[in-house]
Ligand code: GNR
């Protein structure tokens with residue numbers, strides 16, 4: 613397993629629409645292992661493959677609390693089958709937009725069809741943080757970031773600050 617660098621805004625690669633995975637094989641599992649290790653190290657509660665520069669429809673996630681047992685989740689080729697009419701607001705952050713947060717409104721509950729670590733088809737029925745997080749991650753697969761829901765004024769300000777912080781620390 614290895615920790616991979618996470619790309620940040622304004623890297624245009626984050627806008628890539630990721631391609632479906634053909635087959636869940638050992639090479640894909642190695643990618644998912646690296647993604648999980650990278651996510652825990654960051655630390656974060658979710659990570660899409662595009663954030664480590666791989667334009668494939670793959671997500672890892674773990675929303676268990678710090679004092680709880682780890683609960684890694686893997687999503688390959690996820691599809692939202694149903695989303696609730698009722699919305700929920702969550703103060704979102706993103707490892708590709710470090711140290712900036714914004715309240716984002718999304719469907720409160722959703723059902724997501726996907727393949728798991730073994731390539732078995734699963735249906736996730738999500739609410740709360742799990743629903744928010746899976747939708748945030750699935751946006752990454754379409755090249756969308758949470759800051760894309762903000763005004764261009766706010767978005768541009770955040771992108772500039774991240775770029776500057778990355779310059780200073782580089
Ligand atoms: O670590 C993360 N926390 C988070 C908090 C609220 C809503 C979504 C997230 S996902 C984020 C990690 C990340 O950038 N995933 O793409």
Ligand code: NI
Nearest residue numbers: 705706707708
């Ligand atoms: Ni993110």
